[in-house]
Amino acid sequence: MKTDPREIALLEGLAKNDRQAIETIYKQHYNMVQALILNNNGSVDDARDIFQEAMIVLYEKAKSDSFELNCLLKTYLYSVCRRLWLKRLQQQQKFVSDVNGLEELVPVEEELDALGQRNIAYQMMEKAMMNLGEPCRSLIDAFYLQKKSMTEIAGNFGYTNADNAKNQKYKCLMRLKKLFFSAYKNNNNL
Amino acid sequence: MEDLQLMDAIERYLRNEMPQEEKAHFEQLRKSNPEIDQLVVEHTMFLQQMDQFGEWKNLKSTLQDVHHQLTESGEITETAPKATVVSIFRKYKKVMGVAASIAGITTLLIAGGVSWYTRQASNAELQQLRREFKIEVANKKNEVLDEVISKISKAPVDAEPISGGTGFLIDGKGYLVTNAHVIKGGSTFIVQNNKGQEFRAQTAYVNYNSDVAILKISDDDFKVHSVLPYSFRKGGSDLGEPLFTLGFPREEIVYNEGYMSAKTGYNGDTLTCQIGVPANPGNSGGPVFNRNGEVIGIINTRLKQAEGVVFALTAKNIIRTLETIKKEDSTFRNLKLPSNTQIKGMDRVQQIKKIEDCVFMVKSY
Numbered sequence: 001m002k003t004d005p006r007e008i009a010l011l012e013g014l015a016k017n018d019r020q021a022i023e024t025i026y027k028q029h030y031n032m033v034q035a036l037i038l039n040n041n042g043s044v045d046d047a048r049d050i051f052q053e054a055m056i057v058l059y060e061k062a063k064s065d066s067f068e069l070n071c072l073l074k075t076y077l078y079s080v081c082r083r084l085w086l087k088r089l090q091q092q093q094k095f096v097s098d099v100n101g102l103e104e105l106v107p108v109e110e111e112l113d114a115l116g117q118r119n120i121a122y123q124m125m126e127k128a129m130m131n132l133g134e135p136c137r138s139l140i141d142a143f144y145l146q147k148k149s150m151t152e153i154a155g156n157f158g159y160t161n162a163d164n165a166k167n168q169k170y171k172c173l174m175r176l177k178k179l180f181f182s183a184y185k186n187n188n189n190l
Numbered sequence: 191m192e193d194l195q196l197m198d199a200i201e202r203y204l205r206n207e208m209p210q211e212e213k214a215h216f217e218q219l220r221k222s223n224p225e226i227d228q229l230v231v232e233h234t235m236f237l238q239q240m241d242q243f244g245e246w247k248n249l250k251s252t253l254q255d256v257h258h259q260l261t262e263s264g265e266i267t268e269t270a271p272k273a274t275v276v277s278i279f280r281k282y283k284k285v286m287g288v289a290a291s292i293a294g295i296t297t298l299l300i301a302g303g304v305s306w307y308t309r310q311a312s313n314a315e316l317q318q319l320r321r322e323f324k325i326e327v328a329n330k331k332n333e334v335l336d337e338v339i340s341k342i343s344k345a346p347v348d349a350e351p352i353s354g355g356t357g358f359l360i361d362g363k364g365y366l367v368t369n370a371h372v373i374k375g376g377s378t379f380i381v382q383n384n385k386g387q388e389f390r391a392q393t394a395y396v397n398y399n400s401d402v403a404i405l406k407i408s409d410d411d412f413k414v415h416s417v418l419p420y421s422f423r424k425g426g427s428d429l430g431e432p433l434f435t436l437g438f439p440r441e442e443i444v445y446n447e448g449y450m451s452a453k454t455g456y457n458g459d460t461l462t463c464q465i466g467v468p469a470n471p472g473n474s475g476g477p478v479f480n481r482n483g484e485v486i487g488i489i490n491t492r493l494k495q496a497e498g499v500v501f502a503l504t505a506k507n508i509i510r511t512l513e514t515i516k517k518e519d520s521t522f523r524n525l526k527l528p529s530n531t532q533i534k535g536m537d538r539v540q541q542i543k544k545i546e547d548c549v550f551m552v553k554s555y
Contacts, residue, residue: 017248023256030257030266044268052253059249118242125243144237145244170194177236 007073014055015062025055029074033081040085050088054080057111060118071106079105083112121184128179136172143169196226200233316456316491316501318371320353321439321472344380344388344409351553352376356437356476356489357405359548360422360512361525362415364407366391367508368475368552369490370398376554379405384443384546387411391552394522395515400461401490401503402511403475405552418528419544420477422505423484426453427463435467435489436542437476438551444473445542448498455501456491462501463487469500475552478502483533483541 013021030051037047057080061069069076082105129137135157142148142156154165202208203216220227260266355372359365366381373379379391389409396403427450434447448467455462465478469492478487487502509527516522533541 017245017252019252019256022252023260026253026256026260027265030260034266034268047268048257052250052257055253056246056249059245118246121239122243122246125239129243144240145247166198167194170197173197180236180239181232 004072007069010073011058011062011069014059017059022055025058025073025077026051029077032074032078036078036081037085041089042085046085046088050081050084051077053084053115057108057115060114061111075106076108080108080111083108087112124183125180128176128183131179132172132176135168136175139165139169139172140176196229197233200230201237203230204234204237317471317494318369318491319439319469319471319474319489319500320355320369320372321470321474344390346378346555349378349555351380351555354438354472354551354553355474356472357381357550357552358436358475358477358485359415359418359550360404360527362418362528363524364389364391364412364414365394365525366405366407366550366552367488368403368405369488369503370396370401370403371490372475372552373403373405373554374398378555380553380555381405381407381550382553383550389550395519397511400507400511402488402508404515415548417532418548419532419541420479420483420485420548421528421531422509423480423486424506424509426504426506427480427486429453431486432481433465433467433478433486434481434538435469435473435476435478436545436549437469437473437489438549439470439472441551443546443549443551450486451499456493459501461503461507462490463504465489465500465502466498467500468498472551477545477549479541479545483531483536483545 010021010025014025030047033051033054034044034047037050038044042050054077058073058077129140132140139153139157142153143150148156150162150165150169153169154160154162157165157168159165159168199208199216203213208216220230257266261268352375353372355368357366357368357372360367373393373396379393380388381391382388389407389412391405391407391409394404394406429450429452431450432447433449434445436443436445438444446468448465450463451466452464454460455464463486465487467478467489469476469489473489474491476489477485478489480486484505486505488505488508489500489502491501493499493501512522512525512527516525533544536544
């Protein structure tokens, strides 16, 4: 099945974190997912978490070079959400024979495995950043995430020149890497 | 400062910000120095993680934003969750119904199967040791014809006994215990002691499941035993413990001895035990004593295909049955099991002399 050109456009928008595209997908599909979760012992908060996680899966897929959906966006999102919710229920050790729903499903196991891996890495980085403390966190955020130039950062953070800022950033980076890699090693050892 | 410069170089290299010449030089350095190469690889990986972290962070914040905005504008509605327990019940109502009926059917099938099999087994492999009155009785009658005629028989006129077995007193006032299968199908019961005296008896309690029956001698000329010579063994018995039995496989009282073979009965039945004592039809309902004169069981069945495999209801089981009916039926309130054996340490012949007056042939008409 060829992917609908309008849906391709939406996914391209999503890959660029385009607000308009995300809003459209949200409007079209959120209610379906919410119904699925609510009908299977979930809450509204669960529905939001699951849908947003599915959006991340979709985002990763849209960004990848070998991107091909091969089914309706609706089917894909439904399949991912259903699988994610089953997993969540199993983790909570709630007895679940199957999640109800008669929709068509597509295999999404690979994507979810990749998501699981990346989620762990994301959480480790989030934790490392949390433990970094200020002003390091803002400095790292400005340079690596917002991709600001050193001169700009020096101005914003009140350093006398870019070299001072660079020096400070270097110290922060070393600390962050230490935090991140120790968590990373621990995780691999487990 | 060197580290800082190195890191700066790595970052510029990875971002492709190096001039051609410097890049070539750096690559040369990387090849010649494995430590630097390692650092480059590590930092590449770290920057990838950072990039991804940044992307997800942005995406997540956009998603939260959009979610918030759409909820505000009412384009997605967050339905309040229903009462979960009720909805689970509703959802699984049918399943629960089906499960319950399956459980019910299974229980019935198993129960049915077990009772059918048990009955089959007892029919096929176990022989209840009640005696069919046939030729021997007739012969015996002929032998002692004069004697019998001289006594006034209490048996129904012109009636032949259907079956017979053994019973023994559990209370001197005239309560006998025997097997339920011994009196099965009969309407009139006569008990006869070793001297040939007959007494009318009535059923006081019958339980075919446990195969226990209690008869009450209702004759005036029955002499009440103030004290019974034996008692009931309350605890278990040990393997190999010597045992003896008294019973009426014939018109005469018959003594036999043996040993405790196994603590459980047929197919692991814990209400019975296995004893190694010769037993024949007519022994059913007979007492099994240990050497101290304590009743340890009541003979009820034997294995058909094997010699000398006899099963007895355990005394414990009988005591329990009696306790239960004492509670349930006020007529049994005065029933008192003998508490102490009077014949402990006695010579076996003396013991039998004491006991034999308390063991009766049970005839069912």
